[in-house]
Amino acid sequence: PYTLGPKITDWDAQRETWNTLNAGMNQTLSGKPKTLLVSGSQPGPCANPMGDFYHLKFLKNRIDYARLHGLEFFYNMATFEKEMSSFWAKLPLLRKMMLNHPDVEWVWWMDSDAIFTDFTFEMPMEKYGNNNLIVHGFHNLLYEQHRWIGLNTGSFLIRNCQWSLDLLDALAPFGPQGPTRVKAGELFTEKLVDRPAFEADDQSALVYLILHGDPKWKAHTYLEWEFFLHGYWKYVVYNYEEMMAKNHPGYGDERWPFVTHFVGCKPCKLGANAENDECFRQMERAFNFADNQVLEKYGYSHRALGSFKTQKIRRDSSDPLGLENVEHSEQIISEQE
Ligand code: UDP
Ligand code: MN
Numbered sequence: 001p002y003t004l005g006p007k008i009t010d011w012d013a014q015r016e017t018w019n020t021l022n023a024g025m026n027q028t029l030s031g032k033p034k035t036l037l038v039s040g041s042q043p044g045p046c047a048n049p050m051g052d053f054y055h056l057k058f059l060k061n062r063i064d065y066a067r068l069h070g071l072e073f074f075y076n077m078a079t080f081e082k083e084m085s086s087f088w089a090k091l092p093l094l095r096k097m098m099l100n101h102p103d104v105e106w107v108w109w110m111d112s113d114a115i116f117t118d119f120t121f122e123m124p125m126e127k128y129g130n131n132n133l134i135v136h137g138f139h140n141l142l143y144e145q146h147r148w149i150g151l152n153t154g155s156f157l158i159r160n161c162q163w164s165l166d167l168l169d170a171l172a173p174f175g176p177q178g179p180t181r182v183k184a185g186e187l188f189t190e191k192l193v194d195r196p197a198f199e200a201d202d203q204s205a206l207v208y209l210i211l212h213g214d215p216k217w218k219a220h221t222y223l224e225w226e227f228f229l230h231g232y233w234k235y236v237v238y239n240y241e242e243m244m245a246k247n248h249p250g251y252g253d254e255r256w257p258f259v260t261h262f263v264g265c266k267p268c269k270l271g272a273n274a275e276n277d278e279c280f281r282q283m284e285r286a287f288n289f290a291d292n293q294v295l296e297k298y299g300y301s302h303r304a305l306g307s308f309k310t311q312k313i314r315r316d317s318s319d320p321l322g323l324e325n326v327e328h329s330e331q332i333i334s335e336q337e
Helices: 011-021 049-069 086-100 139-144 162-174 179-191 202-212 215-219 233-246 274-298
Strands: 034-040 072-076 104-110 114-116 133-137 151-159 221-224 259-261 300-302 310-312
Touching (some): 011 162, 049 114, 049 274, 086 104, 086 202, 114 274, 139 202, 151 202, 162 179, 202 215, 215 221, 233 259, 233 274, 274 300
Parallel strands (some): 034 104
Antiparallel strands (some): 133 151
């Protein structure tokens, strides 16, 4: 079967040796284990230029979140293994990230169609103990109902360790483009509840391994449901205004979703239809909802969630650091294009 590369069996020991030789490298400035945020999109242009416009906006969103929370960030636009195309591209990429960044403890994958919508919230890493995979999902949907949407692989954290390399190795044989992927798709559709007939995807492969593979996969996977590590866009985007009226960032859950993921939208594909128009409209709103939290520091906000136009919300001050404790007014000063 297909493999991602030479079998590695002692990665934990190799990493430990490297980190001993390079003491201090494996911590952030504030002394925490390092997290590398990883995302990517296809090497060529989108058939629909609007798709690239939103790739760029969503990339900016990740750069902002990583900057504000001390995450390292890698964005990939290269094909690493041609057999591992589309949603399978993350497998060889994650392996490369782990092997070439032994100082990094966690690799955080985020789909190109997902964005951070709570800029205050941080992953509660202390609750995950010795789990190696943190993924959004629901116990009843996954373990009781065996549904293919029991978890979502659009945004997850995976520990840089032997278990994770083994998981990638176990997933990889389902992925090669062509007959292998088609056959695996048939198996997943047969075994997983409500899965439509289509070629194998990485999410189904993970669900399949957790339910039917080695028990060690389930044993070290943490299903996160207390906040939106992945938030299905249709459940959150229509509530943004109400959230802004009633709540504030920092919750990460339905009060203020951590991540909004545009599952099912195909922004890169050509062909305008009502569904696609709604995707773009809501992507703009999600981006602005998030971006308001970034712009606030600089005294700006978007005029409306649906508008890329901005407005000044504070008068500039001769005491920008507030050292003299003067009152700052919060009102619309002037509208910007
Ligand atoms: N992806 C990538 N390179 C590619 C194709 C896809 O890095 O050549 C990534 C991209 O981030 C995308 C994810 O793989 O969001 C999942 O792929 P899928 O086709 O499921 O796209 P989605 O429906 O999530 O946009
Ligand atoms: Mn996605």
